[in-house]
Amino acid sequence: MHIFEKRWSTALSADKKEYTQFVMRQDETVESFLQFDPERGIALQHTNGSLAGIPFGVKDNLAVDSYQLTCGSKILSGFTSPYTATAVQKLIDNGAVVVGKTNLDQFGMGSSTDTSAFKKTNNPWDTERVAGGSSGGSAAAVAAGLVPFALGTDTGGSVRQPASFCGIYGLKPTYGVVSRYGLTAYASSLDVVGVLSKTVDQSRIVFNLMKGQDERDNTSIMHPGSSNGGAVKRIGVLTAQKGVLHPDVEKSYAEAVGRLQQNGYTTREIDIETMKYVVPVYYTIATAEASANLARYTGIRYGYAAQDAKSSSDLMEESRNEGFGDEIKLRILLGTYVLRSGFQDQYYHRAQKIRTAIRNEFSRLFNEVDVILMPVFPTPPFKHGDSELTPFQQKVADKYTCAANLTGFPAISIPSSVENGLPVGVQLIAPPFEEERLFAVARVCEKDFPSPDSPLYKTSWS
Amino acid sequence: MDVMDLKITAELAKLALTEEETAKLSEEVARMLEYFSSMSEVDVTHLEPTNYVLQKENRTRIDSEKNESDIPDKILGNAPRREDRFIVIPNVL
Numbered sequence: 234m235h236i237f238e239k240r241w242s243t244a245l246s247a248d249k250k251e252y253t254q255f256v257m258r259q260d261e262t263v264e265s266f267l268q269f270d271p272e273r274g275i276a277l278q279h280t281n282g283s284l285a286g287i288p289f290g291v292k293d294n295l296a297v298d299s300y301q302l303t304c305g306s307k308i309l310s311g312f313t314s315p316y317t318a319t320a321v322q323k324l325i326d327n328g329a330v331v332v333g334k335t336n337l338d339q340f341g342m343g344s345s346t347d348t349s350a351f352k353k354t355n356n357p358w359d360t361e362r363v364a365g366g367s368s369g370g371s372a373a374a375v376a377a378g379l380v381p382f383a384l385g386t387d388t389g390g391s392v393r394q395p396a397s398f399c400g401i402y403g404l405k406p407t408y409g410v411v412s413r414y415g416l417t418a419y420a421s422s423l424d425v426v427g428v429l430s431k432t433v434d435q436s437r438i439v440f441n442l443m444k445g446q447d448e449r450d451n452t453s454i455m456h457p458g459s460s461n462g463g464a465v466k467r468i469g470v471l472t473a474q475k476g477v478l479h480p481d482v483e484k485s486y487a488e489a490v491g492r493l494q495q496n497g498y499t500t501r502e503i504d505i506e507t508m509k510y511v512v513p514v515y516y517t518i519a520t521a522e523a524s525a526n527l528a529r530y531t532g533i534r535y536g537y538a539a540q541d542a543k544s545s546s547d548l549m550e551e552s553r554n555e556g557f558g559d560e561i562k563l564r565i566l567l568g569t570y571v572l573r574s575g576f577q578d579q580y581y582h583r584a585q586k587i588r589t590a591i592r593n594e595f596s597r598l599f600n601e602v603d604v605i606l607m608p609v610f611p612t613p614p615f616k617h618g619d620s621e622l623t624p625f626q627q628k629v630a631d632k633y634t635c636a637a638n639l640t641g642f643p644a645i646s647i648p649s650s651v652e653n654g655l656p657v658g659v660q661l662i663a664p665p666f667e668e669e670r671l672f673a674v675a676r677v678c679e680k681d682f683p684s685p686d687s688p689l690y691k692t693s694w695s
Numbered sequence: 696m697d698v699m700d701l702k703i704t705a706e707l708a709k710l711a712l713t714e715e716e717t718a719k720l721s722e723e724v725a726r727m728l729e730y731f732s733s734m735s736e737v738d739v740t741h742l743e744p745t746n747y748v749l750q751k752e753n754r755t756r757i758d759s760e761k762n763e764s765d766i767p768d769k770i771l772g773n774a775p776r777r778e779d780r781f782i783v784i785p786n787v788l
């Protein structure tokens with residue numbers, strides 16, 4: 234069994250014309266790419282390697298030489314990447330070919346991809362619904378069969394939640410094991426580069442090629458490998474409180490637990506006391522770090538510049554106000570506030586301490602179980618706009634995903650069922666550097682329930 | 696958070712908000728801060744802060760010149776206003 238179906242290896246050579254037309258036609262409906270331009274990727278191509286000729290998409294907050302880098306924001310419209318991110322370069326070095334840059338919530342801030350300044354990405358299962366976010370473009374592109382895998386980034390769930398919404402696999406690696414050189418920073422103590430793919434083995438091969446310490450990213454660390462060869466026997470199942478999950482998600486979650494038991498895993502219900510603090514802690518830390526990271530957009534060195542500013546101070550303030558979207562402004566203000574003198578102890582420092590308590594509790598749990606299962610998101614894919622989930626409700630719903638970012642532990646979102654025509658996923662979390670455990674359990678589940686094909690998924694270019 | 700507090704914060708964040716935005720955002724920021732208040736019930740006396748996970752110490756590199764050929768020019772090419780290799784900004788004085 235090949236990791237990539239045969240059609241992918243000729244998509245950019247013998248079948249280039251058919252493939253390119255196929256993507257352009259499909260993407261009129263899905264709108265997953267902000268820039269689809271395989272020729273640029275072919276110009277950067279290395280011909281040999283385990284991914285030779287395989288096309289992939291890159292979230293538009295990761296730099297790829299000569300492609301645009303907008304982060305989905307007007308403040309970076311027109312920006313051209315001067316170099317390629319290390320994670321992307323390693324895949325190029327192994328033969329893979331970038332075909333374009335995928336849509337995202339502005340700077341990775343959102344759960345719907347609707348905060349993008351450029352377009353709304355539609356879920357290939359139901360185009361009235363969002364593909365999730367912030368890596369919604371990458372998820373939709375994979376689920377629509379435009380690429381076999383795409384890179385995303387995950388600060389609070391931005392790879393796992395869209396993967397779940399689109400019925401595919403989404404890996405958030407251990408913090409630090411994939412270089413972030415060339416990733417536009419959102420929240421530096423949380424950001425990781427991840428993979429979205431149609432099969433488990435695709436995520437695994439891509440992750441293994443990307444990982445490793447990088448002299449260009451001093452926060453990157455070496456991956457020591459799995460301590461126990463990825464063996465999993467005991468799975469802790471987070472107790473799903475009544476009424477917290479949408480009925481479809483609750484049903485799918487129970488189905489996933491049953492599947493694990495049928496495959497011989499010992500499951501045990503667990504409660505995580507600190508779970509109720511993960512969202513406030515996450516948003517305090519993420520916005521604080523974002524307010525510092527986004528201070529670099531001034532309209533001076535690059536990006537959008539306000540016209541006719543009278544002074545350099547006006548230039549900064551006006552460029553930022555005209556260039557940033559509403560969600561970005563909210564988060565910058567919140568982050569600036571929690572870091573203001575007099576408020577730090579109450580918010581930022583307190584959040585960092587509770588973050589320690591959350592890590593401690595997860596570490597303790599991993600003395601008793603090998604992997605933890607929990608939901609990805611409390612609802613199925615929601616409709617565009619505020620009618621089903623307001624932006625505030627979307628933030629509260631990050632509860633299950635952001636714990637893995639606060640702890641730095643690896644996590645994977647896997648498809649668990651299709652309910653009323655929409656895919657639902659569940660999430661597995663492992664101790665640091667134990668991605669192999671995630672792949673092992675995900676593979677077992679994949680045998681019983683592989684990634685379901687969306688109504689738009691096609692296996693030929695005609 | 697009241698509107699005055701938001702205006703001070705916006706100034707620190709270098710955001711020239713309109714009156715309408717100020718009103719809307721002060722409401723949204725207040726709602727998030729209210730939501731954050733649950734953190735106050737946790738006893739944090741014996742907890743050390745987590746700044747970074749997994750990485751034990753700060754790593755630095757040698758501050759040496761790198762010759763990355765055409766990258767400086769590509770970076771300058773992204774400047775909104777430029778004269779030769781200088782970036783143009785409004786008068787400071």
